[in-house]
Amino acid sequence: MGPDAVLVPQPSAEDFPDFVSIPGRIARHARDFPERRAVVCGDTSRTWREFDRRVGRVARALAAMGLGRGDKIAILAANSGEYLETFMGALRAGACVVPLSTMAAADALEKMLDDCDARVLFLSDRYRGLVEPWEDRLSKLIPGGRIAYDFERPGWRAFEGWLALADDAPFERPLDRLDDFNIIYSSGTTGLPKGILHSHAMRDLLAVRFAAFDYGPDTVSLASTPLYSNTTLVSVLATLGGGGTTILMPRFDVVRFLEIAERERVTHAMLVPVQYQRILAHPDFARYDLGAFKAKLSTSAPLRAHIKADCLARWPGRLIEIYGLTEGGASCTLEANLHPDKLHTVGKPGLGSEIVVLDEAGRVLPQGEVGELAGRAQIMMKGYHGQDGKTRELFWHDAEGRLFFRSGDMGRIDEDGFVVLLDRKKDMIISGGFNVYAADLEVLLLEHPDVIDAAVIGIPSDEWGETPLGLCVLRPGAATTAEELRDWANGRLGKTQRLAAVEIRDSLPRSTIGKIMKRELREPYWAGRTARI
Known part of the structure; x- marks a missing residue:
């Protein structure tokens, strides 16, 4: 696919007078x-x-x-x-x-x-x-x-x-x-x-x-x-x-990472959330001199607010969370050090990006309402190689005809212009006609002192169509039962959000860049049924 064949408009030479490969x-x-x-x-x-x-x-x-x-x-x-x-x-x-x-x-x-x-x-x-x-x-x-x-x-x-x-x-x-x-x-x-x-x-x-x-x-x-x-x-x-x-x-190995960071006076690292979690949880973390760090970056999945707060307290240097698509378009940056009251967000549109929130009909929603995030930037991908139809599925144009990419992510823009990221659209749980965002439930579960990792998925329900199930990893030595954890969470959740059950797991499946593989978690529950897995 050459420059003349791309579906996504690309900048002209005038846009990049100082281009150097x-x-x-x-x-x-x-x-x-x-x-x-x-x-x-x-x-x-x-x-x-x-x-x-x-x-x-x-x-x-x-x-x-x-x-x-x-x-x-x-x-x-x-x-x-x-x-x-x-x-x-x-x-x-x-x-x-x-x-x-x-x-x-x-x-x-x-x-x-x-x-x-x-x-x-x-x-x-x-x-x-x-x-x-x-x-x-x-x-x-x-x-x-x-x-x-x-x-x-x-x-x-x-x-x-x-x-x-x-x-x-x-x-x-x-x-x-x-x-x-x-x-x-x-x-x-x-x-x-x-x-x-x-x-x-x-x-x-x-x-x-x-x-x-x-x-x-x-x-x-x-x-x-x-x-x-x-x-x-x-x-x-x-x-x-x-x-x-x-x-x-x-x-990746936590101790090896810390050893190299200290010995080489490392100034920068791009890490995924599960790495932050494991590094900060290591009992010897405080023994290593990480004072050379200028900036630590996080991407690929939302970095939980409590982990950001822990990182700010104990790890020198700036903490910058980046939200974006590999395709380009929607992009946000959160300077956590500068906005400690916004750790639950992924920051404001950055790197030349503009973001809107869309309803199911493709209409722009007002500030504060939840919908699908769509974004545009000076540079976006040329397209999906050999898949023009899939490329067009991303497209949304505003009233001026400008091209945005649909992100597939649900979220809202708060009163200060910060983006609150919820779930992937495909991961949203629709229970009894109500939209339930797994991210909200996961944040709550992680507030329990015995929970060190959590995922929430939708499982089949004859009464509600689908219903939330919590999957939790407990800290070593924890005695909390699945039933106690479910009751604790449901006592703090709204009626439409309540968990049908909680299951205790030894670990949650993750990709090599730390994303929880929810499709893999859902598959056993939906096997033989008509549903998105």
């Missing part, structure tokens, strides 16, 4: 401060000179294979320096990168690779088992297009050997602001997930605007979520764009 910024940093650290992962550290050189070699190696503007390369691997070199090198070659989720099922991964027309696949040994069931059907990969980071197998080329065939001569290929940057597949669990297509302009603009969060050449950013996630990429690209140091964790 992320690969172009990397080359600039290599010239300006060649010996500063660019990327660190485990025992491997690359200066900007070294990183830029290896990025150039990846670009040259891909170009030698015939790849150029708009061609797709896919990566299925854990975080590593080589992963980031591949990503940036492919961009420099003009290619579009498809970072694949390591949590996806094997059949879903096959569909993604076929859908995006990837010509080269980079793979690590840890995820070979996801590829082997359909490896023989990868007909769109070019000869030599199977590259192994850390294993040897017939038909696969070793990454370092492949890279050694390219020389260190500088590689330059003009990149247009609307060229394809990446395709990120949504986390759909049935059918083909939607491939969200971003442009170079969108990515570079994010890097520029994150300077407001103190990203710059002195940044030391610790990335502990997977590189296939937009959550991770936003922070990593801001660090690369600003000339800071990116420290990659192949896998």
